[in-house]
Amino acid sequence: MILLLLLLFAGVILMEVPGMVKNKMWRELAVFFIFLVIGMGLSIPQVLGVKIPNPTKAIEAIFKPLSDLIK
Amino acid sequence: MKKKIAPIIWMIIIATILSGCWSRKELNEVAIVLGTGIDLNKEGHIRLTVQVAVPTAFATGEEGKGGQKEAASMEVSADGATIEEAERHLAMKIPREIYWGHCVALIIGENMAKKGVRMITDFFERDREPRETMWVMVAKGTAEDFLKTSSILEKTSSQAVGLLTRMKTGYSVKLMDFTEMLAEDGIQPAVTGVRVINENHVTGESQHSGAENKRRVEISGTALFREDRLVGWLEADETRGLLWLKGEPVEGVITVPTPEEPNKMVSIKIKRGSTKIYAGHINDAPYFTVKIRVEGDMIEQQGRENLATPERMNALEEKMAYEIRKRVELALYRARNIYGVDVFGFGQVYHRRFKSEWRNIKDSWDDIFRQAKVDIQVEAHIREIGLLTRRPGTEK
């Protein structure tokens, strides 16, 4: 599973990076890696079974009381 | 170089993805369930019986040609605390994967129905394979016995019963309608009853064949429920009354005595009918008016009198209306006064008209309904009389 995921990341990098380097799109390259790292940070722990905080829990904590209020 | 590698990679990916489905089920790997029966066994567990199609018997076309008759279905039973558990136990007896998608009928044994059906219907609604449109029936006796009885005309008893139900001779109910009747207020469920009958007394021919062939399946009355428990039965005539009251299309024949010759009969085939129920109040008590309109064709006459006059037609129509009213009253009496259940949905009619009053009385509806006055008005018309105006050679 983790191997597949790493393979996927490698594939994405191989597909996108050479073109960007050739066209000297450094800004794009930087953003690309920022988002790729965020994606890695979200996906690799899940595959490894490490618990990471769930953003919807925070949203629920704020907005669910509203729904309870009008119930 | 890159141009050469890319297609190869794509080929490998596509070949692995397109080679097959994840959870495919080939026809020779599944056991197709045609009918399901559920009984209560002695320990109080669920006994699940499935009628499974035997594919080779369906493939041979005309059966009985080569002398020996191959059974088109086989029936297997297993016990379990829930349906799914029983299905797992079944899996040990059937070497194939059970497929529910073609199940025509869900037959509930009498004892199971008395214990409560809510605990068994869930599986068939929750699982994605069984269809919402399968027929629900209650067997007099056990469902297992019913399924194991083969039908002569149809290859399996499930198919036989599915066809019979589609003929609308009984009050046929689909699974989803049954679920709705169980869930909604103001109506109690009623479903077709089925049973196995022995035909030992018929002609000599059937005595040659084995004991199995003397038994066949038939639709028999209607099972009445309070909440999810079976409380009683309606007979065939009363079932007609139920159908009229529910506004279900009634197909069938009404036989009434000829106006002038009471021992000779006239048969009228029902063409179309409609039922309207109106709710009202008399002294703050619910009151219902049932208006039934029916049209039919005269099919057969035994007597000699000339019926093709407006006066006699009117008399005949009145007799027809009386006959229908009698059945409706019979059904109403049996369900309401003997078993005390509102299987007709009068409560829903009342709810539609008086929504605020309904909220106060809906919990004690069965008692209130028992006191309610129901006025039944039937209007009958005879439209066609066939190819004869009067019987040839009789009175003018």
Add this chain to the structure above:
Amino acid sequence: MLEKEIIDDKQAVLLIINMILPTALLSLPAITISIAKRDAWISAVLATGVGLMFGRLVSSLVMNFPGKTFFEFSEEILGRFFGKIVGIFFIWWLIHSCSEIVREYGEFLSTAIMPDTPITVFLVVSAIISAYAVKSGFEVLARFNLLFAVLMGVFVLVFAISFLNVKFTRLLPMFDTAMTDILKGTLVPLSWMGEVVVFSAFSPVLKNCRSVVRITDMSILLVGLHFFIGIVGVLMIFGPEVGSAMMYPVFNQVRMISLASFIERLDYIIFMSWVIGGFIKIGIFYFAAVIGVSWMFGLSDYRPIVFPVGIIIVALSVLIHEGIVNQLDFLMNTWPFYSIIIFETGIPLLLWLVSQIKNRRHSA
């Protein structure tokens, strides 16, 4: 960013419809009926009325800033700093809703159609296909959307056949539910209608900016009509009790079809058009998110970041809910407030007010 890519009014209407409808037809009827019971269709009608106002809000913003995306005009209205903050929130919302949609589709496919396939497969595959569509450009999405219009015709036909099972009496008595419940029931359809705000993220693709009011009105009305038909159909076929207990009642409704014991089992046709519609919906939200990100960092081309954003979407779609129960609860009790209050009315209203005040000052 969006130069050269232009769509006409009809395509825009279809696009907005498919931006809202596909997931709505899956889970909206059951959720609305479970709140507003027999009168859920009244909720749908009310939601359409309010939804029209949402549409007007969005279209007036688009009209005031022709040729600019949501992100660009929010920066112009609120200034560089606050504009970016609003942008970040909006991008988060887009990515989050996209993963909700991906998850909803995955759950549908794995509960109703292919139970043995791990849900991750659906999540990944749908994201890859949408990523491909997004990478190919906006016009491809819009053209693909036209194909869906054809499928929609089939869908309507099948839907019409399923209406043979209806009983009108199941809708009676009207107004049986308390008015407060009917109003509560409008929130869920409304949160779907409000998704029209996503359209402002790529409004420059419109050929004619003047017609945007007509476009949003038309699409909201059509979406409302679909909501209405969907809810009424479920109510008239299953009744409120059974209909609200179902996970995907419209799917069951189509499974009930049996025309002359001959035309049966049409559920896979519906399933097919649903999946294609789902890809379009995912694609649109995905596209808007990517546009937002590339605006954020001032990129000259959005294509390189398509895949990284897609990976985030898939990873989030796995992360956000433990199971379908959590998701249903979230969609019913949290999502309407969260998205209506902040993203579908809050931010657009804020932008509109500030721009009005600024205009006054300019002219004064």
